[in-house]
Amino acid sequence: MQATKFLPALLAFAALTCSFGASAQDAEIRKSLEQRIPQLGKVDEVVATPMKGLYEVRVGTDVFYTDAKGNYLIQGELIDTKARRNLTEDRINKLTAMDFSALPVKDAFTIVRGNGKRKLAVFEDPNCGYCKRFEKDLQNVDNVTVYLFLYPILSPDSAEKSRNIWCAKDRVAAWHDLMVRDKTPEAASCDTGALQRNLAFGKKHKITGTPTVLFADGTRVPGAIGAEDIEKRFAELASAK
Template sequence: MKKITHILALTVLAFISPALFADEAAIKKALSDFMPGGKVDSIKPAEIQGLYEVTMGSNIFYASEDGKYLLQGQLFDAVAKKNITETKLADVRKVALDKVGEPKMIVFKPATSKYMVSIFTDIDCGYCRKLHSEIDQYLAQGITVRYMFFPRAGKGSDSYKKAVSVWCAADRQKALTASKKGETLESKTCENPVDEHMALGEEFGMNGTPMIVTQKGNILPGYVPAPQLAKVLANE
C-alpha cells in the first residue's frame, strides 16, 4: 500500500510540477550559444503550458522544454488585461538596482522622502539638463532622485569623460549640477561605476535619456515634470 501511495504521489507531482520535465541544461546551452557571456539566473514554468520562463540578468526569455526554440517578447493575460512579462521585469529591475546600490549613485534627497526614482542621465542631453534644472521641484514633491550615468555617445566620448569627472569630484552633487549647466569641470579619473551604469541601462532596454525607473521597477521614458511624476508614483 505504501508503494502504491508513493507512486501516486510521484504521478501527481509530475502533473503539478512541469518544470521537472524541462531540460535545463539544454535551455542554458541554447541561451549561452545565442547570447555568449550571458548567465541564466532562473528557469521556471511560464503561464503557457510547454514554455519556460528564463531570467538572464534584467531580461526575460521564453524557451521550449528542450531549449530548441527561444522567444523574447511580452506575454499578456488577455482575460485580466495584464502584461505578465512587464510585471516580472519590474521586479527584476528592482533587484538589479539594489545590486548597484546607492553608494554607486549620485543621490538627491528631500527632507522628507515619499517616493524614489532612479534616473539614467546623460550630462549633454537637453531634456536631462531640463530635468535637473528643476531638481528642487522634484525634492519639493518628496521625490528622492538617484542618478546613474548613460552617456549616449558611448565610452570614451566627451560625455563619458564628463561623467567620470563628475564622479571623481570632491562634491559630486555640485559637480553634476555645474556640468548640467554647461560649466567646464576639471578633468579627473578614478575608480567609477559609469561602465556598470551603462551596462545596466542597456539591459533595461535603454532607447533614450533621461530614463526614469520607479521604486517599483517601472520605466518612464523621457522627461516627466515633477508634479506629473509625483502623481504617477502616488498611483503605482
Template sequence: MTKFILATIAAFTVAIGLLSSPLSLAAENLVGLPVSGLAVAEKNGKLRFVSDNGRFLIEGRMYDTWNKEYIDSLEMADRASKYIDFEKMKFNVQDLDPLVFGTGKKQVTVFVDPYCGFCHKMFGQMQDLQNDYTFNIVQLPILGESSVGRVRDVLCAADKAEALKTVLSGDNNSVLKPLASCDQLPVNKRLITAQFFAIKGVPHSIRQDGLITKGFIPDLKGWLAQGKG
C-alpha cells in the same frame, strides 16, 4: 584572461556589497559560460532556468543574492526581473557620489548621461516633486567622449550646488571650477554598477519601492505616486 576578468568582477561585487547569501559563494576558480541571459520556464509545477540561446537548462532552486530569497515561482521571477531592493543588497547609492536634488523622504535613483535629452526632460518634471522626493542623480559617461569629460567636470566641481544647477538645466557648456584634488573612483563604481544592473541606456530609473523603469517616463509624478514606501 577570462578567469581574471571574472575574478575582478567578483571582487568588485563583494566590495560594493552586492553578494551575500546563506550559501558559501567564495570560489577559488571561476569559469565563464557563453550566456548573456536566463529565462524561467514552468512545467508540471517545477521551475527550470534556460539560457537565452537555449543551450543550457538548469534544474534546482535558484537563489537571488540581491533580494535575499529563493525564486520558487514565476511571480517571484517576474518580480526579481523588475525590482531591486537596495536595503537588502546593502547597497548605498551615496557610494556613487550622486548629485542630490530634493528634500523628500522617498529616495529615487536616476542614472543619466549629461547629453541625454530625455534625461533633461525628466529633470524638468522633478522640479515640482522636490518636496516629496529626494532624487539621486547618477551621471554615466555612455554617450561618447564629450560625456566622459563632462561627467568628470561635474564630479570634480568645487561648487556642488552650481554643478547641480548646470545638470538640471542641461547646461554642458558652463565652465565649472575644479577641486584642487579629485578622486574619480566614483565614476568607476558607477560603471561597474551599471554593468551589474544591466543599464544599457538612459534614463534608467529606480523608484522608492525598487521598481526599475528603462527609458523616458512621460508622467514622472504619476509613476512615483504608484510606488509604495
C-alpha cells in the same frame, strides 16, 4: 479503507512523477536551444507560462518563449488580455529589481526638494537628450530626495563633463546648469573613482541606457518618464505600505 491507507503514498508518487516530467521537459528544451542556438547563451531557467504549451526561457534577465520541444523560439511580449497585464514586463521588472538600500550612494550626489521623504535614484549621462528632458520634468516633483549617479556611457565628452560636474564645488548647481539651462560646466579635476565604480555597477546590473530610474521598492524604469508618471508611482508605493 485499503485505498485510504495507500493514498498518501499514491499522492507522493504522483508528485514525484510530475516533478520528473517537468525536469525532463526542462532538460529537453535546454538541450534543443543550447545546441541549435549557441549564441543564445546558457539557459538559466525554464518555467511554464499560464498559456498552455508555452514555456518561458530565461537567459540572465532576458526572457524568451518556446514550445515543449524547443523547436520554436519567440522573442516578444506575452499579454494576459483577461487581466490586462503585460506578463513579460512584469517578469522583467521582477528580474531587474534592485535592493535600493544597497545602492552605493557614496558614489552619487544628492538633490533634495521639500521634505525629501520620497526617494529615487537615477543613472544619467550628461550628453543624453532624454536625460535633459527628464531633468526638466523632475523640477516639478516636490518632497523628493534624488540620488544622482553620473553614468558617462555615450561618448568621451560624457566622461569629461561628468568629471567636471563631480569635481565642481557645487555638484547640484553644475548639474542643473548643464541639464536644465544648457550651461557647460567649468573644467575641474579631482578623484573620479566614483565614476568608474558607477560604470562597473551599471554593467553588473545591466543598466544599458540613460536615464534609468530606480524607485525605493527596487523597481527600475528605463527611459525618461514625466512628472505625472513619477507621482503615480510614488502614490502606488505609498498605498502599498
